[in-house]
Amino acid sequence: MSVLPFHITKKSETCRARAGVVHFVHGKVETPCFVPVATKATVKTLTCEDLLEIGVEMLMCNTYHLMLKPGSQRIAALGGLNTFMGWPGPVMTDSGGFQAFSLGLGIEHGSKKKCLYFPDASPPLQHPPKRRSGQMFATMDEEGVHFRSVYDMKKHLLTPEKSIQTQEELGADLVFVLDECTSPFSSYEYTKESMERTHRWAQRSVAARKSNQAIFGIIQGGEFEDLRKESARFIASLPVDGIGIGGSLGKSKKDMHAVLDWIMPLLPENKPRHLLGIGVVEDLFESVERGVDLFDCVSATRNARSGYVYYSSKAGGTQKNKYRFKIAHASFALDTQPLDPHCPCKVCQKYTRAYLHHLFKAEELTALRLLSYHNVYFMVHLVKDMRKAILDDKFMEMKKKWMP
Amino acid sequence: MSVLPFHITKKSETCRARAGVVHFVHGKVETPCFVPVATKATVKTLTCEDLLEIGVEMLMCNTYHLMLKPGSQRIAALGGLNTFMGWPGPVMTDSGGFQAFSLGLGIEHGSKKKCLYFPDASPPLQHPPKRRSGQMFATMDEEGVHFRSVYDMKKHLLTPEKSIQTQEELGADLVFVLDECTSPFSSYEYTKESMERTHRWAQRSVAARKSNQAIFGIIQGGEFEDLRKESARFIASLPVDGIGIGGSLGKSKKDMHAVLDWIMPLLPENKPRHLLGIGVVEDLFESVERGVDLFDCVSATRNARSGYVYYSSKAGGTQKNKYRFKIAHASFALDTQPLDPHCPCKVCQKYTRAYLHHLFKAEELTALRLLSYHNVYFMVHLVKDMRKAILDDKFMEMKKKWMP
Numbered sequence: 001m002s003v004l005p006f007h008i009t010k011k012s013e014t015c016r017a018r019a020g021v022v023h024f025v026h027g028k029v030e031t032p033c034f035v036p037v038a039t040k041a042t043v044k045t046l047t048c049e050d051l052l053e054i055g056v057e058m059l060m061c062n063t064y065h066l067m068l069k070p071g072s073q074r075i076a077a078l079g080g081l082n083t084f085m086g087w088p089g090p091v092m093t094d095s096g097g098f099q100a101f102s103l104g105l106g107i108e109h110g111s112k113k114k115c116l117y118f119p120d121a122s123p124p125l126q127h128p129p130k131r132r133s134g135q136m137f138a139t140m141d142e143e144g145v146h147f148r149s150v151y152d153m154k155k156h157l158l159t160p161e162k163s164i165q166t167q168e169e170l171g172a173d174l175v176f177v178l179d180e181c182t183s184p185f186s187s188y189e190y191t192k193e194s195m196e197r198t199h200r201w202a203q204r205s206v207a208a209r210k211s212n213q214a215i216f217g218i219i220q221g222g223e224f225e226d227l228r229k230e231s232a233r234f235i236a237s238l239p240v241d242g243i244g245i246g247g248s249l250g251k252s253k254k255d256m257h258a259v260l261d262w263i264m265p266l267l268p269e270n271k272p273r274h275l276l277g278i279g280v281v282e283d284l285f286e287s288v289e290r291g292v293d294l295f296d297c298v299s300a301t302r303n304a305r306s307g308y309v310y311y312s313s314k315a316g317g318t319q320k321n322k323y324r325f326k327i328a329h330a331s332f333a334l335d336t337q338p339l340d341p342h343c344p345c346k347v348c349q350k351y352t353r354a355y356l357h358h359l360f361k362a363e364e365l366t367a368l369r370l371l372s373y374h375n376v377y378f379m380v381h382l383v384k385d386m387r388k389a390i391l392d393d394k395f396m397e398m399k400k401k402w403m404p
Numbered sequence: 405m406s407v408l409p410f411h412i413t414k415k416s417e418t419c420r421a422r423a424g425v426v427h428f429v430h431g432k433v434e435t436p437c438f439v440p441v442a443t444k445a446t447v448k449t450l451t452c453e454d455l456l457e458i459g460v461e462m463l464m465c466n467t468y469h470l471m472l473k474p475g476s477q478r479i480a481a482l483g484g485l486n487t488f489m490g491w492p493g494p495v496m497t498d499s500g501g502f503q504a505f506s507l508g509l510g511i512e513h514g515s516k517k518k519c520l521y522f523p524d525a526s527p528p529l530q531h532p533p534k535r536r537s538g539q540m541f542a543t544m545d546e547e548g549v550h551f552r553s554v555y556d557m558k559k560h561l562l563t564p565e566k567s568i569q570t571q572e573e574l575g576a577d578l579v580f581v582l583d584e585c586t587s588p589f590s591s592y593e594y595t596k597e598s599m600e601r602t603h604r605w606a607q608r609s610v611a612a613r614k615s616n617q618a619i620f621g622i623i624q625g626g627e628f629e630d631l632r633k634e635s636a637r638f639i640a641s642l643p644v645d646g647i648g649i650g651g652s653l654g655k656s657k658k659d660m661h662a663v664l665d666w667i668m669p670l671l672p673e674n675k676p677r678h679l680l681g682i683g684v685v686e687d688l689f690e691s692v693e694r695g696v697d698l699f700d701c702v703s704a705t706r707n708a709r710s711g712y713v714y715y716s717s718k719a720g721g722t723q724k725n726k727y728r729f730k731i732a733h734a735s736f737a738l739d740t741q742p743l744d745p746h747c748p749c750k751v752c753q754k755y756t757r758a759y760l761h762h763l764f765k766a767e768e769l770t771a772l773r774l775l776s777y778h779n780v781y782f783m784v785h786l787v788k789d790m791r792k793a794i795l796d797d798k799f800m801e802m803k804k805k806w807m808p
Contacts, residue, residue, distance in 0.1 A: 040762075040763075040766045040768060041759070041762065041763070041766075042763055042768050042770040043770075044768065044769060044770065045769045045770055045773065046770065047770060047773070047774065048754070049750075049754075065766075069762070069765065069766055070737065070761075070762045070765070070766075074737065074738065077738060078738065078740065078756070078758050078759075084756075084758070084759055084762075085759065086754050086755055086759065333474065333478065334478065334481060334482065336482065346453075350452070350453075350490050351490055352482070352488075354482050354488070355445070355482075355488055355489065355490065357474075358444075358445065358473070358474045358488075359444075359445070359446055361473065361474070362444040362445075362469075362473055362474075364444060364446050364448065365448060365449045365769055365772060365773070366446040366447075366448065366449055366450065366451060368769060369449065369451070369769065369773060370451065
């Protein structure tokens, strides 16, 4: 039933890592690949020309935001996401469920800071409506996600069918089934119940599809081995084009590795695997090693807007400092080096840490833009370099250099 | 005494307009020329690559902001403004006096909205210190401007000598003498007294100069004919490289035209003339017609950040709508035209009004950046087109098309 051509070019001999090519309607994507998030139809502060110049191959847009503003029908009337945004390459959209849901249960569980998944959710809303203590924006039942818009508090119901219809209107190359992303604080019982519903939603999502967009299922099951395995087997059995791996991925990085170790052997080799919302250096290495092909994450741009600059292990990046430094630190005031002396990006070829330190401290938007450009370049090329390393049978060697 | 080569290429036969070339240390500038303002060492939201691509020839930086943050000595230690910013072309700096002063008297007089000069002052500060009613940030005496920093409330004294020293540290191609910009609500007596002090400051500024930077004097005198003429004669008699024309330029556009009509015949032909802080379409036509060569203004980028888009008379711009429209207006939600269908800029070649309407409403920084790019392109090329029209003896014809 698969309509999405995916070819594995090379498998690592020492781990599960693999390099491949996916052929989407709007062009090919060489995997592993880091997919920047264009939340509201733009990668924050950047333009399509920037993204092409950086070497970005694919973008992820958020259905939740776009269905509310400006609306999927308006985007359809304007020719779909590619025409609307002026982006020539492939685009994927999420189901909208995660954000509709995270504004309810996610906040209720206080997991914003602790869950591996949540740090990568959409940025804080600029005009959130007032909420009384304990009031929830989202509830879940068999039908779908009932939620109130954070823009105007209007009630919405997102069903699997509605999510697919909305994603078809948006017109991405690749869509995701509606799922529930449980919290790392959910009990075994709740996680099991939710996973079973997520499976029924996956079937309904696949059945609702009318276009020839590629569709990915999503594995859930929290941090529980039997549930994750059951979910992997179930999603693998569906007529989907690829496999999404959703959160919660547990409370620690080790939990995430365990989840990947449990499920990877159960997945078909010939379908691409997308790890949802993951994208910091360490996680990328661990996940590629375990056979993940695609990643989306807002961390590159969100970090940039907070003044965090990514830098390579050669330049001083370590697991401990998370391969990033704060440009606002006084030590950069007179530093005439580029952000990362080993980075070939346009910003590093031209601007100094001292200048960017000044611009950031002066709250200039130009700073956020230049830091975003560098950080996206960094992540995209880190994963491109991993791909090269896989092709050269040097992935584990590369990983050791970055994470000694 | 002039060290600044300025050649007039062509004089209009029907008005005072002229086209010329000024040769600065960092390159030539073809006049008339619109000079975007890089307040804190960046044109807000844009990069040097953008500015070069647009065709910007020269930038204006604000001494007030840079002397406080990051400090002129730090910029000197980092190689001066050009190296610091990565800008290869000529730069001018103002004296710092206007902004030090405008935070005191300007606000006190409530002239922020009414004065032709003030709309072009620095944007609202993001973290202004609290001020008690009637408390002034700035006072003026023979010595100079006593003011408190808006960043940390520390006391500073800006004398003519200090201003020139600071501008020398910043290292611009062209510096301005310290002056007092009176308010349109200042009395004749105060304006006269202030003008005479401004003349003494101009002499002190010229005497304080140690570098080979070009220096411009500034004509003051408010809206009073005899004072303006006296000031024009005085400034013209100084060993300066060019003539600045400062505000207040009166309470209306007619007052501004009258001021220019009074002073222009008294100025030497062979020195460039810079009209400080002016830069809306109508004023540019009226001033070029009267023989002004250089303009600086923040309006292009400030308007962009408020969602105002410049557009040409061909595309619907008129004196009444001030050659701009609000991109947030609902009528643009499905408009697939470029911002200005007659504009060859990169943004208009690529993005639709509908997309920019969405990005602006979604409060995306990308919107501010794309609108700023277009607006700066618009102003820079409007004045470049005026220059071409002067060379072709068609300036008044062009003006008539824009302002029928």
